Amino acid sequence: MNSMILHGDICYSADQNTLITRLDSYLVCVDGICKGIYDKIPEEHAQLPLHDHGKKLIIPGLIDLHTHAPQYAFRGLGMDRELLEWLSTYAFPEEAKYSDLAYADRAYTIFTEGMKRSATTRVVVFGTMHREATKLLMDKLDRTGIVSYVGKVNMDRNAPNTLREASAEASIKDTERFIKETSNKYRNTQPIITPRFIPSCTDELMEGLGRLAAQYRIPVQSHLSENPGEIAWVRELCPWAENYGAAYERFGLFGKPQKTVMAHCVYSDDREIAMMKENGVFIAHCPASNMNVASGIAPIRRYLSEGLRVGLGSDLAGGQTESLFTAMVEALQVSRLYWRLVDSTATPLNVAEVFYMTTKGGGEFFGKVGSFEDGYECDAVVIDDSLLPTPRPLTVQERLERAIYLGGDVKALSAKYCRGKQIELSA
Amino acid sequence: MNSMILHGDICYSADQNTLITRLDSYLVCVDGICKGIYDKIPEEHAQLPLHDHGKKLIIPGLIDLHTHAPQYAFRGLGMDRELLEWLSTYAFPEEAKYSDLAYADRAYTIFTEGMKRSATTRVVVFGTMHREATKLLMDKLDRTGIVSYVGKVNMDRNAPNTLREASAEASIKDTERFIKETSNKYRNTQPIITPRFIPSCTDELMEGLGRLAAQYRIPVQSHLSENPGEIAWVRELCPWAENYGAAYERFGLFGKPQKTVMAHCVYSDDREIAMMKENGVFIAHCPASNMNVASGIAPIRRYLSEGLRVGLGSDLAGGQTESLFTAMVEALQVSRLYWRLVDSTATPLNVAEVFYMTTKGGGEFFGKVGSFEDGYECDAVVIDDSLLPTPRPLTVQERLERAIYLGGDVKALSAKYCRGKQIELSA
Numbered sequence: 001m002n003s004m005i006l007h008g009d010i011c012y013s014a015d016q017n018t019l020i021t022r023l024d025s026y027l028v029c030v031d032g033i034c035k036g037i038y039d040k041i042p043e044e045h046a047q048l049p050l051h052d053h054g055k056k057l058i059i060p061g062l063i064d065l066h067t068h069a070p071q072y073a074f075r076g077l078g079m080d081r082e083l084l085e086w087l088s089t090y091a092f093p094e095e096a097k098y099s100d101l102a103y104a105d106r107a108y109t110i111f112t113e114g115m116k117r118s119a120t121t122r123v124v125v126f127g128t129m130h131r132e133a134t135k136l137l138m139d140k141l142d143r144t145g146i147v148s149y150v151g152k153v154n155m156d157r158n159a160p161n162t163l164r165e166a167s168a169e170a171s172i173k174d175t176e177r178f179i180k181e182t183s184n185k186y187r188n189t190q191p192i193i194t195p196r197f198i199p200s201c202t203d204e205l206m207e208g209l210g211r212l213a214a215q216y217r218i219p220v221q222s223h224l225s226e227n228p229g230e231i232a233w234v235r236e237l238c239p240w241a242e243n244y245g246a247a248y249e250r251f252g253l254f255g256k257p258q259k260t261v262m263a264h265c266v267y268s269d270d271r272e273i274a275m276m277k278e279n280g281v282f283i284a285h286c287p288a289s290n291m292n293v294a295s296g297i298a299p300i301r302r303y304l305s306e307g308l309r310v311g312l313g314s315d316l317a318g319g320q321t322e323s324l325f326t327a328m329v330e331a332l333q334v335s336r337l338y339w340r341l342v343d344s345t346a347t348p349l350n351v352a353e354v355f356y357m358t359t360k361g362g363g364e365f366f367g368k369v370g371s372f373e374d375g376y377e378c379d380a381v382v383i384d385d386s387l388l389p390t391p392r393p394l395t396v397q398e399r400l401e402r403a404i405y406l407g408g409d410v411k412a413l414s415a416k417y418c419r420g421k422q423i424e425l426s427a
Numbered sequence: 428m429n430s431m432i433l434h435g436d437i438c439y440s441a442d443q444n445t446l447i448t449r450l451d452s453y454l455v456c457v458d459g460i461c462k463g464i465y466d467k468i469p470e471e472h473a474q475l476p477l478h479d480h481g482k483k484l485i486i487p488g489l490i491d492l493h494t495h496a497p498q499y500a501f502r503g504l505g506m507d508r509e510l511l512e513w514l515s516t517y518a519f520p521e522e523a524k525y526s527d528l529a530y531a532d533r534a535y536t537i538f539t540e541g542m543k544r545s546a547t548t549r550v551v552v553f554g555t556m557h558r559e560a561t562k563l564l565m566d567k568l569d570r571t572g573i574v575s576y577v578g579k580v581n582m583d584r585n586a587p588n589t590l591r592e593a594s595a596e597a598s599i600k601d602t603e604r605f606i607k608e609t610s611n612k613y614r615n616t617q618p619i620i621t622p623r624f625i626p627s628c629t630d631e632l633m634e635g636l637g638r639l640a641a642q643y644r645i646p647v648q649s650h651l652s653e654n655p656g657e658i659a660w661v662r663e664l665c666p667w668a669e670n671y672g673a674a675y676e677r678f679g680l681f682g683k684p685q686k687t688v689m690a691h692c693v694y695s696d697d698r699e700i701a702m703m704k705e706n707g708v709f710i711a712h713c714p715a716s717n718m719n720v721a722s723g724i725a726p727i728r729r730y731l732s733e734g735l736r737v738g739l740g741s742d743l744a745g746g747q748t749e750s751l752f753t754a755m756v757e758a759l760q761v762s763r764l765y766w767r768l769v770d771s772t773a774t775p776l777n778v779a780e781v782f783y784m785t786t787k788g789g790g791e792f793f794g795k796v797g798s799f800e801d802g803y804e805c806d807a808v809v810i811d812d813s814l815l816p817t818p819r820p821l822t823v824q825e826r827l828e829r830a831i832y833l834g835g836d837v838k839a840l841s842a843k844y845c846r847g848k849q850i851e852l853s854a
Contacts, residue, residue: 022554071552073817076832079759080777094819107818131840176704293759294775296767297523320756320832333718333757341768348721353779383643390500391534392521405503405747 002420003034005045006380009128010037011400012060012372013356016304020372021396025049027058029378032420036374050263051422053382053415057293057399059355061121061379061418062324063362066263066313068126069137069150070095070104072111075317079292080293083227086293086318088160095153096162098344104133107145112140117320117425119407121379121418122366124221124261124284126194126314129163129171131178138246142186145367147379147424151194151221152178156205159196172208188418190218193258197223198234198247210252217260219365225272226264227295229409240378245272255279261365263313264292266298272308282309283366285357287330289318297338300331301346304353311362312354325407328354351401383416429459432472435480435806437526437800438827440485440783442733447799448823453477456805459847464802474680478849480809480842482706482835483825486782488548488806488845489751493648493690493711494695495553495786496564496577497522497531499538502744506719509577510654513720513745515587516755522555523589526556531560539567544852545749546834548806548845551648551711551740552577553621556590556598558605559793571615572850573788574793574806578621578648579605583632586623591826593845599635606643612641617645620685625674639680645685649675653691654722670701672699672708687791690740693717693725700733707842709736709792712784714757727758728773731780738813739781740790752834755781778828809842 006029010022028035028045036042041050071091078090098104115123125141125148134152141148144410152175154164165171182191195201195214200210213220225231225244236242241247248254254262254275261282268276276283279396285298289317303310313319314329319327335349363370368378383403394402403412416423435458435677437449449763455462455472463469468477505517525531542550552568552575554561563580568575577600583592592598602620609618620640622628628636642649652658653673661671668674672695675681681689688709703710712725730737739754740746747755762776774778790797796804810830821829830839843850 029622075817076829077821079832080775110818111815113816122468148684151738206453288760291763294763294767297764330760333715334484336718336721337724337761337764340721348507389537390502391530391542392500395503402503405506425668 003312004029004051005029005041005226006051006053006058008056008058008382009396009399010058010372013352013360014277014373016353016356016383019352019355019397021218021398023396026371026382029420032378034372034374034376034378036371043049047121047276051415055386056414057383057385057396057403058380059383059400060359060372061381061416062119062358063311063370064120064123064322064324065311065315065362065365066124066286067322067342069108069111070098071129071317072114076320081293083293083295084227084229092160092163096160098128098130098133099162101132101136104136108137108140112144113388113426115146116142116198116423117142119380119413119416120240120324121416122363122369124146124365128150128167129153129155131174134178135235137183138186138189142189143339144245145188145418145421147418148189149192149219149221150189151192154205154209155200159203163357168202168204168208171205172212175209175210179212179218185218188305192389193220193253194219195222195237195253198244199237200228204263206251214252217304218342220253221254221261224265225267227386228267231267237360243269243272244355245275248398249275249279255281257364262399263315264290264295264298266296273308277306277308280309281366282311284313285331286311286315286319286332288320288327289315291330291334292320295316297334297342299338299343299346300335300349308362309364311365324358325404328358328404329407331357351404355400355404378417378420380417381413384412389413428540429848430457431457431474431478432468432475432477433485434477434825435483435485436823437485437799437811439822440779440787441800443780443783446749446779446782446824446827450823454799456847459801459805461801461803464799473688478842482813483841484810484812484823485743485807486810486827487786487790487799488808488843489785489795490738491547491741491751492548492688492709492738492792493551493713494743494749496535496538496592497525497555498744499541502535503747508720509520509656510722511656519587519590519664523557523587524801525557525560526550526589528559528563531557531563535564539571540853541749543571546808546840546843547749547751548573548843549790549796549810551619551792552649554579556580556582556592558601561605562609565613565616569616572615572845572848573843575616575820576619576646576648577616578619581622581632581636583626583652584629585626590716595629595631595635600631602636602827603639606639606645610643620647620680621643622649622680624657625671626657626664633678633680639701640685641679644685646701647776648688649680651689651692653841655694658694670696670699672702672762676702676706682708682712687793690742691717691725693723704733707736709738711740712737712758713740713742713746713763715747715754716742717760718757719747721746724761724766724769726770727762737784738792739785746777750832750834751785752831754826755785755831756834758784760822778831782827782831804824804846805844807844808840811839811841814839
């Protein structure tokens, strides 16, 4: 049932510098997999259902490499602190509420509806430390048709009582149970190992999580080098680690043996960058959050030049919105400020690069995802950019650029597909 | 006919640091002027039509102190250059098209519809050098019900042939004719003297514009200290001027004798700042544009601390959107980066300050505008923030904060009034 043909003006990334545009074309999807783009419907596929989007713009679904589902409840609020104070003032008190399943039910219904309505088709998600609430989140996310990795968060130190797990052992045990209960349960969602960050996890806990990641072959997500105060704290907590990344690597939680995504990487030093490259760690660039909690600007030009894997993250609710269009604009904007204010050798990012990061770049975390090339899973969003009028004729590439910059205008999103299956854009 | 009562949850600025919130209250408007906010409808006003907005949020209409109407046609496009190259590559070629009235008609219809749909009730606008097209723009803006100042742009040097006026004399004469033809013609729009910026205006032209401003008592708008290359160029062109601002002041185009708004002020030095303060020059802070064309970050904390007049500008199409909600978020965000990257003594802006700038602060350029205090002109927008669901109970102040941060979600804008008259939010 996941076979079809999409018709419209098609645009996707071949690589970091190359946008492919195909005007008035047909994208063939068989069993959820892209099977070519054609000027006319090929005879062999003539029987497939046609989704005719006329002159609308069709792009790959957007990939969100980092967000916090429980924080959606206070999105757009409380941007007046730096990271560590922000966590204790806003994030932790909200996350503590998810011990109450009724609250979690209400909140996660709102979150999943928000994700459904967005242009996002893949998302890597932090839940809370609560196993049951996180399973509820997975139930709901699975039903949306969006594909996700979802983590039960681990915290056994430097957390309020309400969020501190009883012991490293208890946290590891609970996580193993979470993995067993969720690994083969869903069509669209999978568990991911989720130590919140070094300051909230003892070495013993990290060691256990490393074991679980290896044993169950589960990927890993966490935070890295976001804020100067946080980094100094990690240095105190792990005097044995050469850098913040090394504190993850020691426990097998830094790209090897399991794929890993690290959010932020604003202040990674030369050695940490080299380790990320060597280990194939994905970087989730979260420009909104890095502005809102005053962290700074990540050196994305350097990461791209050195061949690191970079995608975008909405980082709710350090970031104010789930919209990855907004994240793309912010990534472009802060790269210009970085060039102006920090390093005049760091050429600002361009639209093709940022679009690549938000599709094929981040998509790699999910496999062959984020492009319309043959063999890629068919995630697509359709944008009715005629709702953004202009007196000028525009090329498809210009239409993409404009759709990104004006992406806040969600009215324009007119259809969405994940793995070849249409997702209803409710409300 | 501009008398009515608005019911809802009301929020406005008393001053830079003080948000007033009035839950479940009635704002009385008589002949377009605010006459108090009440818990119940006062008997003496019982006969006024009631616009009941239930539990929706009612805030003052937003004030846009700086935008370029002709550039709306390429909003969200061409953000890959610095200012001077950006002007010659994107802005000037587009503006040249407005010699064609048919094109101007199409383009300005789209612009005015965009403004109408937005939360903006007051706007200070650059047209092009073309008198007829700019009058057409005024015809259209006037009909929206939004209040505006609109300028026919002056350029008699350093412009492409298609945009360079024949001589200073011709430019002055044309501007005088523009003033005479538009000064008393409209209900909602007025002319404003608009030298593009120092590089595009000879001293002779500036002198003539200064004379016109004084003679006809017409306010002034221009650009100031936006980009290092631009500032160096002004220094070459006006070696006699102590700074960029002084090049305007010499001709009576810097706050005295007529009120003046200067866009950007990213790199104003101590002396220029002192002059702006002394002359009461309004600063139009345009954070999007300052990021998009890589200008930098304006030191708004300093301007506020020193008591300068600051409002926000969308600066289409250096800025990508007319949404002043977006501009507010960007103002908050770049103030955090400024603190982190440029000056750790410059406390980041808060929501109350940015909301003040976008309402009462910028509103002062239009008179008693931008607040719901007694005697202020009644501009209001109504936001249905129930469309932004959350499981948490929120105070009115939190609802305002969230509405700002999520303001890209234009669906939530449910009604708009200017001078006590409702403006239809078409499509």
